[in-house]
Amino acid sequence: MTQDPLDTYRRMVLIRECEAQLNEAFAKNLFPGYIHSYLGQEACAVGVCDGLADSDVIVSNHRGRGHYLAKGMALRPMMAEMFGKATGVCGGRGGEMHAADPAIGILGGNGIVGGGLPIAAGAALSAQMDGKGAVAVAFFGEGASNNGSFGETMNVAAAWKLPLILVCENNLYAEMTPFEQTVAQPDVALRAQGYGMPGEVVDGNDVIAVRNAAARAIARARSGEGPTLLELKTYRWGGHFEGDPRKYRTRAEEAEWKARCPVARFRDVLLDRHGLDEVNVRKVEEETAAEVAEAITFALESPLPVPETALSKVYAA
Amino acid sequence: MATKTYCWAIIDAMREEMERDESVLLIGEDVAAAGGSFGATRGLLDRFGPMRVRDTPISEEIIVGLGVGAAMTGRRPIVEIMFIDFLGLCLDQIANQAAKTHYIYNGLFKMPLVIRTSSAAEMGIGPHHSQSWEALVGHIPGLKVVMPSTPRDAKGLLKAAIRDDNPVVFIEHIALHRVKEEIEDEEFLIPLGKADVKRVGRHVTVVATGLMVARALAAAETLAREGIEIEVVDPRTISPLDIDTIVESVRKTNRALVVTSSLKQFGLGSEVAAEIQERAFFDLDQPVKRLSPPFTPAPFGRQFDEYLNPSADSIVSAVRELVA
Numbered sequence: 033m034t035q036d037p038l039d040t041y042r043r044m045v046l047i048r049e050c051e052a053q054l055n056e057a058f059a060k061n062l063f064p065g066y067i068h069s070y071l072g073q074e075a076c077a078v079g080v081c082d083g084l085a086d087s088d089v090i091v092s093n094h095r096g097r098g099h100y101l102a103k104g105m106a107l108r109p110m111m112a113e114m115f116g117k118a119t120g121v122c123g124g125r126g127g128e129m130h131a132a133d134p135a136i137g138i139l140g141g142n143g144i145v146g147g148g149l150p151i152a153a154g155a156a157l158s159a160q161m162d163g164k165g166a167v168a169v170a171f172f173g174e175g176a177s178n179n180g181s182f183g184e185t186m187n188v189a190a191a192w193k194l195p196l197i198l199v200c201e202n203n204l205y206a207e208m209t210p211f212e213q214t215v216a217q218p219d220v221a222l223r224a225q226g227y228g229m230p231g232e233v234v235d236g237n238d239v240i241a242v243r244n245a246a247a248r249a250i251a252r253a254r255s256g257e258g259p260t261l262l263e264l265k266t267y268r269w270g271g272h273f274e275g276d277p278r279k280y281r282t283r284a285e286e287a288e289w290k291a292r293c294p295v296a297r298f299r300d301v302l303l304d305r306h307g308l309d310e311v312n313v314r315k316v317e318e319e320t321a322a323e324v325a326e327a328i329t330f331a332l333e334s335p336l337p338v339p340e341t342a343l344s345k346v347y348a349a
Numbered sequence: 350m351a352t353k354t355y356c357w358a359i360i361d362a363m364r365e366e367m368e369r370d371e372s373v374l375l376i377g378e379d380v381a382a383a384g385g386s387f388g389a390t391r392g393l394l395d396r397f398g399p400m401r402v403r404d405t406p407i408s409e410e411i412i413v414g415l416g417v418g419a420a421m422t423g424r425r426p427i428v429e430i431m432f433i434d435f436l437g438l439c440l441d442q443i444a445n446q447a448a449k450t451h452y453i454y455n456g457l458f459k460m461p462l463v464i465r466t467s468s469a470a471e472m473g474i475g476p477h478h479s480q481s482w483e484a485l486v487g488h489i490p491g492l493k494v495v496m497p498s499t500p501r502d503a504k505g506l507l508k509a510a511i512r513d514d515n516p517v518v519f520i521e522h523i524a525l526h527r528v529k530e531e532i533e534d535e536e537f538l539i540p541l542g543k544a545d546v547k548r549v550g551r552h553v554t555v556v557a558t559g560l561m562v563a564r565a566l567a568a569a570e571t572l573a574r575e576g577i578e579i580e581v582v583d584p585r586t587i588s589p590l591d592i593d594t595i596v597e598s599v600r601k602t603n604r605a606l607v608v609t610s611s612l613k614q615f616g617l618g619s620e621v622a623a624e625i626q627e628r629a630f631f632d633l634d635q636p637v638k639r640l641s642p643p644f645t646p647a648p649f650g651r652q653f654d655e656y657l658n659p660s661a662d663s664i665v666s667a668v669r670e671l672v673a
Contacts, residue, residue, distance in 0.1 A: 089422065123455040132454045139421055140454055144445050150414015151446060157415055158422035161374070161400060168418075181441075184411035191406070346490050348451050348459045348514040 037306050040082055040239060042316050044074040044295050046107070047098045049324040051270075054097075054114065057328055058274045064116055065128050070098035072237075072269035075294035076201045077102035079242025080169060080262075083250045089137035089159070090169045091152035094129045095201075095268075096141035099171050104136050111327040117334035124337040146179030148172065149198070153185045156196035156259075167195040167253040174263075175206030177220045186227040186261070193258035197249045200261065201236060203268035208280050221263035229259050236264030237294040240301065267292075350533055356526040358500040359389045359465075362507035363427060365536065367397050370425060373511060374401040377412055377429030377465075386431050387467065387526055409435050413442035413464060420462040421450065425511060430466040433482045433520060447516040448491030459514040460491075463507070469523045470560065470610045470647065471654040479647035479654075481610035483558070484617045486518045487588040493517040493541055494587040498562035500530040502585055505539030513541060522560050544591035546598065550578035553668050554598040556621050557581060557608040561659060565608055568664035577672055587617060592624045599625055603634040604671045608659050613641035635671050640664060 051071040057063050070077070077098035081090070084103065092099040100110055105121065113120030113131045121131050132140035139155060142148040152170030159166040176182055177200055189196045200220045204211055212218045224231025230252070234245045242264055249260035267289035271278045278286075302308045353361065367373045375381075375393060381404040384391035394402040405412050409430055416428035430436060436443065443464065450458050469478045487494050493515050497503040503521065510517040547562060548569050557565035565581045572579055580598050584590055599605045605625050611617040618639035625637050640659040647657065 091418070122453065122457065125455055126453050130453050132457050134421075134457055139418070140450070140458075142446075144441055147441055147446055150411045150442055151418040151421065153411060154415040154418020154420070154426075155422045156418070158419045158424055161424070181410050181414065184406075184408040185414070187406060188408065188411045188415070192403075345452055345456050347493075348456065 037302055038308065038312070038316060040078055041298055041302055041313070042320060043078045043102050044239065044298060045317050045320045046324065047074045047077065047101050048295050049321045050097055050101060050111070053324050053328055055270070055274055062332060067128065067274040068095040068272070069268070069270035069274055070095055072289065072294070073098055073201055073203060073266045075239035075242050075298065076199070076236045076264045076266055077171070079239045080197070080199055080246040082243050083247045084137070084167070084169065086136045087164070087166045088169070089139050089155045089166070090171060091139045091148040091155065092141040092171050093148055093173065093176065094141060094143055094145065095173070096129065096131065100131050100138055103138050105131065105133050105138055107323060107327045108330050112331040112334050115331040115334070116336065117331055118337040119330070119334040123341070125342075146172065146176040146181040149176065149181045149185040153189055153194055153196055156189065156194035157192070159195050160192070165254045167197060167250055169197045169199055171199050171201065173206065174200055174202040174204070174211045174220055177223070178206070178214060186223070186229070189259040190228040193256065195253035195256070196259040197246065197253055198259060198261045200263045201266055202263050203266050205268060205272065205280065207272045208276065210280060219263065221261055224261040229261060231261040231263065233263050233265060236266030237292050237297065239294060239298045350531045352529050353500050353504070353532045354526065355500040355503050355521070355528045356387065356389050358504035358532060359507060359521065360391055360393070362504045362511070363390070363393060364396060366508055366511040367393070367401065372424045373427065374403070374419070374424060375427045375429070376403040376405055376415055378405055378407055378431055380404060380429050387523055389521070389526070390429070409438035410442055413439040413447065416462045416464070417442055417446045417450070417460070420460050421458045425461040427463045427465060427511060430464060432478050433466045433468050434477050434480045436466065436482060436486070443486070443492070443516070443518070444489045448489050451515070452491055460516045461514045462516040463510045463519055464516065465519045465521065467521045467523050468559065468610065471658055472524055473649065473651050473654060475649035476646045481559070481612070483520055483587045484611045484615065484620070487617065487620070491516065492588060494520065495541060495585065496520045496559045496587055497585060498525065498559055498583050500528060501532050502539060502545065504532060505537050506541065506585060509538045509541050512538070517541070520559070524560060539585070542586045542589040542591055544582055544584045544594035546580060546594070547583050548579070548581040550580035550602065552577050552602055553579045553604040553606060553671050554595065554602045555579045555581050555606045555608060555664065555668065556584065556595055558584060558587070558610070558617065560610055561608040564659065564661045565664055567661040568668065571661070571665050572668055577668060579668055590620070590624070592628070595621065596625060596628045599629050600632045603632055605633070605637045606640060606664070606667050606671060607637065608640045608664055610658065611641060612644055613639055614644040616641050638667055638671055640667050
């Protein structure tokens with residue numbers, strides 16, 4: 033949890049730098065797999081996680097680095113995990129779509145669209161049984177909202193008043209298909225009413241709006257009133273994965289959304305409303321960029337896991 | 350000692366474990382107020398209350414997912430999927446989430462989850478309630494698969510499954526629910542992954558699972574009158590499979606028959622037969638024989654059940670061929 037706007041900004045920049053520099057590494061053929069970039073969605077993860085404590089849990093998806101970093105995962109082991117290195121947070125066997133840190137409530141990513149929603153409900157059930165006011169958050173895209181797991185999770189969460197916040201980051205494209213082509217009604221949040229919980233459409237590129245909406249949902253969950261569905265309208269700057277030629281949309285549309293950059297927008301707020309000095313803000317940006325560069329170097333220089341380790345830990349001892 | 354049905358053995362196992370460990374909870378369709386579709390959760394709601402014993406909507410994916418998420422956050426859930434045929438509705442949560450989480454995250458999470466489910470093969474309920482999918486779940490690394498054939502085994506194995514830190518698919522057969530057996534009053538556990546020799550013999554090893562164990566034992570009586578002594582081995586746990594006990598028996602008898610409800614093609618019998626020939630080929634006097642239903646769905650009707658599935662008579666015939 034943070035109340036310091038500069039700390040909020042630092043996390044947004046951390047995600048921005050991480051995604052931008054990973055794309056550079058990918059362009060240089062230094063990345064050993066696919067990159068599902070979080071560029072453009074920084075306000076979503078940061079705005080939600082700003083209101084969470086370490087004892088609150090999140091369940092992420094395939095586009096998870098923003099969530100991991102916003103919730104506080106250490107940068108170097110996260111980066112090494114992305115590169116599949118032995119120094120990674122999961123020893124390198126999870127890779128780009130899977131990282132976790134149970135000590136700070138990060139229950140992992142997922143390679144299955146919609147796969148994390150029921151798990152988040154299960155974590156919320158544990159929190160409800162513990163009765164200590166902790167909450168669970170499920171991060172998922174609008175694509176997952178058309179998966180059966182979404183409906184099952186919504187229904188049980190509402191029926192059981194689970195302390196769950198369902199955060200739908202609507203970045204307009206379900207992989208390569210425009211969301212509006214797959215639904216008759218493009219506001220995911222409207223579905224909440226049918227399940228008996230509040231739903232809210234939020235500007236997902238405005239970290240303050242996200243933070244305020246999340247705070248309401250978190251307070252509701254903590255007090256035992258049950259779940260909330262938040263639909264954060266945002267935009268995925270990159271393709272479904274890096275290298276996706278993005279034939280399904282125009283460059284003009286991309287430029288339009290980049291003009292609504294969530295990081296630049298909050299930077300303006302820091303300078304104008306909070307009266308922060310440009311020099312201080314730039315210092316945060318430079319420090320963060322260097323930190324990310326160092327983490328990528330660490331990842332690149334780290335050893336790969338030994339192949340024989342593939343046979344270990346299939347079962348818990 | 351007390352006489353218990355297989356069904357009450359299951360209830361006793363859950364009740365004892367829920368009393369012993371507050372982190373154990375039970376969720377599924379009709380498990381609370383109704384006491385279970387087959388009566389296998391009777392009394393648990395009254396004893397443990399609605400926080401720990403929960404009825405769910407008919408939503409298999411969230412049932413298992415609730416268990417996965419609860420297990421990742423310190424609980425030991427038992428979730429019930431009424432029939433094994435319904436695993437198709439929740440296979441992502443079982444195969445991709447429950448089974449792989451400990452592995453993917455390099456041991457950061459344990460997955461102490463029991464998925465209780467039932468087979469109703471040969472009970473005349475038709476193609477969507479009659480499948481034997483133990484081989485299907487046995488193919489998924491990270492899962493343990495248990496298939497008890499007696500009340501005592503059911504109780505001891507279920508208690509061990511609940512205490513296990515891995516996801517366990519626990520397959521009960523509805524036709525066995527009324528079977529009775531004397532069970533000791535003292536607490537006991539039966540370790541997962543240990544086969545049990547249900548009858549000692551010297552001429553043929555008959556590996557049988559679930560519903561087939563009683564048929565193999567009935568066949569053994571008939572064959573004994575002809576002077577043929579079969580050794581009946583019940584693996585009890587499908588995964589991990591206790592192949593050592595099976596091979597040890599085959600080294601003694603030099604002949605093996607595998608009898609399963611699992612279909613012949615890509616089935617449990619195929620796996621056991623392959624393991625035997627890899628490890629004990631030169632001990633075999635005959636090729637390993639499989640007796641399993643043919644590669645077809647199970648149509649409605651007892652006449653089909655009898656036609657398609659191994660019986661005590663067909664086991665007797667197969668053994669006679671092996672010793673001829």
